[in-house]
Amino acid sequence: MKALHYLGQSRNVRYIGVSSMRRWEFAMMNEIAGKNGWTTFVSMRDEYSLLYREDEREMHPYCKRIGVGIITTWAPQASVALTRPYGVETFHQENSLPKQIHSIKHCNYLLRRRASQEGYKTSQVVLAWVQTKVVGQAVGCNLVEGLGDAILRAST
Numbered sequence: 001m002k003a004l005h006y007l008g009q010s011r012n013v014r015y016i017g018v019s020s021m022r023r024w025e026f027a028m029m030n031e032i033a034g035k036n037g038w039t040t041f042v043s044m045r046d047e048y049s050l051l052y053r054e055d056e057r058e059m060h061p062y063c064k065r066i067g068v069g070i071i072t073t074w075a076p077q078a079s080v081a082l083t084r085p086y087g088v089e090t091f092h093q094e095n096s097l098p099k100q101i102h103s104i105k106h107c108n109y110l111l112r113r114r115a116s117q118e119g120y121k122t123s124q125v126v127l128a129w130v131q132t133k134v135v136g137q138a139v140g141c142n143l144v145e146g147l148g149d150a151i152l153r154a155s156t
Helices: 002-009 023-035 059-066 091-096 101-118 122-131 144-155
Strands: 017-019 043-047 069-074
Touching: 023 059, 043 059, 059 069, 101 122
Parallel strands: 017 043, 043 069
Antiparallel strands: none
């Protein structure tokens, strides 16, 4: 924490944020920084999607209480499990998704149905849902169309 504080004091960084840790670890690190007069964290980045919402239990309420922004999430589309028709496999799906096939299939079906009813792409619905839960998002995409969806979401 002292090294991170030094980076801020030397103006090498403006703000300090962290990614993917337990709430107790995050609280402990911020407490150490606070007790020593060092720079505390301003943001948290975690895995968050319709399939993985664990941080809603502890991390997100804690961050809200102490004024730390949930500014980005990673895997908002759950490695495309939420945006591709179920059964269309990708490298990411095969290697990173939990084996909760029934819930994945059901969530995928409901998202695709709702997106179709409303005239949107499934990826747009997923990103819109995540956007209501965080302060901002980092955008990662492999295709230009994906970037367009993210820009459209950010502008509304």
